[in-house]
Amino acid sequence: xxxxxxxxxxxxxxxxxxxxxxxACGGGTxxxxxxxxAGSTAAAADSTIVIGTANFSExxxxxxxxxxxxxxxxxxxTVKPNLGSREIIVPALQNxxxxxxxxxxxNLLLHFDPKATESDSDALQKALAAKLPQELTILPPSAAExxxxxxxxxxxxxxxxxTTLADLAKHNGKLVFxxxxxxxxxxxxxVGLKEVYGVEFKAFxxxxxxxxxxxxxxxxxxxxxxxxxxTDVDIVKNGWVVLADPKRLIPDQHIVPLIRTDxxxxxxxxxxxxxxxxxxxxxxTKLDSLVDNDHRDPDEVAAEWAKANGLSSG
Numbered sequence: 001x002x003x004x005x006x007x008x009x010x011x012x013x014x015x016x017x018x019x020x021x022x023x024a025c026g027g028g029t030x031x032x033x034x035x036x037x038a039g040s041t042a043a044a045a046d047s048t049i050v051i052g053t054a055n056f057s058e059x060x061x062x063x064x065x066x067x068x069x070x071x072x073x074x075x076x077x078t079v080k081p082n083l084g085s086r087e088i089i090v091p092a093l094q095n096x097x098x099x100x101x102x103x104x105x106x107n108l109l110l111h112f113d114p115k116a117t118e119s120d121s122d123a124l125q126k127a128l129a130a131k132l133p134q135e136l137t138i139l140p141p142s143a144a145e146x147x148x149x150x151x152x153x154x155x156x157x158x159x160x161x162x163t164t165l166a167d168l169a170k171h172n173g174k175l176v177f178x179x180x181x182x183x184x185x186x187x188x189x190x191v192g193l194k195e196v197y198g199v200e201f202k203a204f205x206x207x208x209x210x211x212x213x214x215x216x217x218x219x220x221x222x223x224x225x226x227x228x229x230x231t232d233v234d235i236v237k238n239g240w241v242v243l244a245d246p247k248r249l250i251p252d253q254h255i256v257p258l259i260r261t262d263x264x265x266x267x268x269x270x271x272x273x274x275x276x277x278x279x280x281x282x283x284x285t286k287l288d289s290l291v292d293n294d295h296r297d298p299d300e301v302a303a304e305w306a307k308a309n310g311l312s313s314g
Contacts, residue, residue, distance in 0.1 A: 048076045049263055052089050052098035055082040056209070057291040057298055058146060058231065058284070062102035062255060064302030065275060068312040073271035081298070085182055086111055093260065094135060103258040105141060106251025107148070110187045119251040128256075137261045139269055141254035142276040144284040146231045148188050148209075148250050149242045156224050157241040164244040168199040168225065177201040178217050179227030180209040188250055189227070196249045201225070210234075231285040233293065255279070278309050 049070055053063035060081045067077040080098060083089045090111060092098050105124040109116045112131045118124045121141060128138045152162055160171050168175065183189035184204055193199040205222065207213035210229040217223035218240070225243075228235060230253075235242060257272050283305075290301045306312035 048078055049100055049268065050098045051077055051079045051100045051102075052083050052092060053079065053081045053102060054086065054089060055084055056211070058229070058288050059102055060298040061284075061287050061291060061302050064299045065279070065306055065311075066100060066102060066257065066272065068303055068306035069271045069275045070268065072306075072312045073267055075265075075268055075271065079299070085180070087182060090258075093258065094133060096135075096260065099260045099263045101258045103138075103256050104146065104253040105256055106253045107186075107188055108138075108256070108258065109251070114187055116251075119248040121252045121254050124252055124254075125256075135261055137259050137264045139257040139259060139264070139272055140276060141256045142279050143254070144279045144281045145252065145254045146229050146281070146284065147253035149228050149230050149235070150193075150245075151218075151226050151228045151235060151240050151242050152224060153218055154239050154241055156218075160224075162241065162243060164246055165193065165197050165199070165249065166246065167243070168193070169197055172198075172200040173202050175201055175224040176203045176205060176222065177225045177227075178205040178207045178214045178223030181206045183209070183227055192249045196247050231281065231288050233285060233289045255284075275311060278311065 051063045051066050053059045060079075063079045063081055067079050070077040083092065083098075086103075086107065089098070089101060090108075093101055105121060105128065106119070109118060109124055109128050109131065113127070116127060116131075118127045125138065125141060132138060150165060152160075156162065160175070161167060177183070177190065177193075179189065184206070185191060187195075190201070190204060205217060207217060207223070209227045210232045214223060214226040214228070215234060215238075218226045219238075228240075228242075230242075234240075259268070287301055287305060290296050291298050303312065
């Protein structure tokens with residue numbers, strides 16, 4: 001299996017046009033009807049939970065963790081990784097092409113309700129339950145959280161006097177923003193930065209999120225502000241500055257299973273709940289580092305961690 005670069009998103013509009021064949025990055029083309037990924041169990045579609053993941057390493061790790069705990073509970077599971085951004089995989093879930101997704105509370109709510117103002121975990125969970133279509137169900141969140149963070153280098157922070165997102169507005173028309181393509185139209189992106197903080201950038205560079213492209217552009221000075229993620233160990237490693245968000249543009253992003261309602265059996269819910277009790281932000285950060293920095297495969301990392309934490313017989 002090819003190594004996955006962290007959060008290297010594909011353009012949602014292009015991939016939507018070719019469902020159920022979804023454009024994937026890094027690993028070529030992934031289809032929803034392809035054979036099951038390595039490390040998963042193949043079975044008839046009507047007796048298997050098909051787990052889809054986005055095309056960044058953390059979400060793939062989570063997908064394989066879901067598969068491990070489900071298999072341990074006697075539920076057959078198969079993982080279809082690297083399917084694209086939320087704009088692609090949530091519709092695929094609604095259409096029944098896949099059954100289960102690892103999701104993030106705040107951004108998921110904004111997908112269904114772009115004007116949502118909820119920011120804390122409990123309020124987000126209630127709002128999601130009310131906003132989701134009937135065919136989808138949100139399960140309880142994990143303690144683990146991974147949020148968007150808008151980040152600058154120490155040099156950029158010093159040069160422009162940046163400590164919060166509000167400071168960016170003092171330099172409207174001067175700074176370049178870098179992130180995944182969908183940041184251009186997402187609330188937690190350029191839209192929200194303008195609406196909430198009055199920020200306007202000189203240019204937007206379509207790169208990736210917390211991936212090698214945006215990090216390289218930050219290091220070279222081609223991008224001043226980058227969309228990274230709070231579990232990314234490179235932030236501390238490089239001494240980068242996470243801009244504070246006093247107006248709570250960025251909501252809580254606890255990890256939640258999003259599942260088709262007809263697949264949310266008691267056995268499935270119980271298995272995923274066990275994972276929630278063990279998976280913390282600290283543990284997730286370690287798993288991310290094993291894939292992104294040590295270049296290990298997400299399925300192997302997930303399997304070892306699940307076994308070590310008593311969630312899988314291996």
